[in-house]
Amino acid sequence: MKMAWKEMMKYKTRYLILGSIIFLISFLTLIISGLANGLSFDNASLVKNMPEGTYYMESEAEEQYNFSEISDSQRETIENSHGDAVFMSIQMGELEDEDGQKHGITYVTATDNEFFPDVEKGELILDESIQEDGIEAGDELSTNLMDDSFTVRDFAKQEKFSHSAVAFVHSDDFMNMYQSEEYQLAFTEDEEEEIDEMAAFNQSQFLNTIPSYSAEMLSLNMIIAFLFVISGMLFAIFFYMINVQKLGTYGILKAVGVKTITLLRLMWVQMILITLISLVIAISLSQLITLVLPEEMPYQLALETSAIMAAGFFIIGFIGATLSGIQISKVEPMEAINQGGA
Secondary structure: OHHHHHHHHHOHHHHHHHHHHHHHHHHHHHHHHHHHHHHHHHHHHHHHOOOOOEEEEEHHHOOOHHHOOOOHHHHHHHHHHOOOOEEEEEEEEEEEOOOOOEEEEEEEEEOOOOOOOOOOOOEEEEEHHHHHHOOOOOOEEEOOOOOOOEEEEEEEOOOEEOOEEEEEOOHHHHHHHHOOOOOOEEEEOOOOOOOOOEEEEOHHHHHOOOHHHHHHHHHHHHHHHHHHHHHHHHHHHHHHHHHHHOHHHHHHHHHOOOOHHHHHHHHHHHHHHHHHHHHHHHHHHHHHHHHOOOOOOOOOOOHHHHHHHHHHHHHHHHHHHHHHOHHHHOOOHHHHHHHOOO
16 A cells, blocks of 8 residues: 555656546536435425335326226225225316416325325415415415315425425315316335236335436436446546556566566555545535535435445446556566566
């Protein structure tokens, strides 16, 4: 390690350039990951706030929750198998305030459960984000889906679906608005089991049935994957160029008895030091950036996620550096010495 550090100090510029590039790529990757997690939660916090379990949907709905209808017989079957089953419905809609301003929301209703707040008929409990539009508890809100108006009773924290504020309503009001007598979904904390004409999903699978969620996550995850690949290529290219310049030195070291594995260890230590310093700075800044980001920007980056991504960068860096080090094992002492030391 001492030899590796000395060489890095001797050639500060070349290693500073590599460290700066790794810092920028890792910082960008962490920021995008934070935005991806934030968008994911903003898109479906209604589902993410629920515990792990199984969601049931009508098979004929073809993974479109808003087309699903659970019949009385199917409901009875589910209730017999899962005593804690919760039946719920989700539909997009709108609300109009007293000033005539319309607000896009997602109506949610469910049977009695511990996950959603209880709502009386004619009342609403809205996600707190809608307060930014000037809506307060006690306001009267109307909708073109029915003649009666709603009274805002209270606000819930972080309850969104498809990037819209959730409005919890009584089942009678929901069925009246959407002219339906059936719930769309069933949820249970039990493990999945086969039920005739019903499709079962775990939480991750159910989230992917939300069109906006799957499209967003696919795009952002592809960007993150490409950044990891780019970082690995940079490690390989950079150390390959350094190794080419040092072939003569490697030849001399091999001639005096230094083993190839020792030279590879030297390179690995340099890779670890560069990556460690770059990642410490990148992770620190990615956590502090929340202080300057606008409140309305969805950004969530847990330290656990940062640690996992840091491990990924170390693995990618090790692979890239090792691939470039293949040429070290091929160095012939006399041939390299004849080319001159670096």
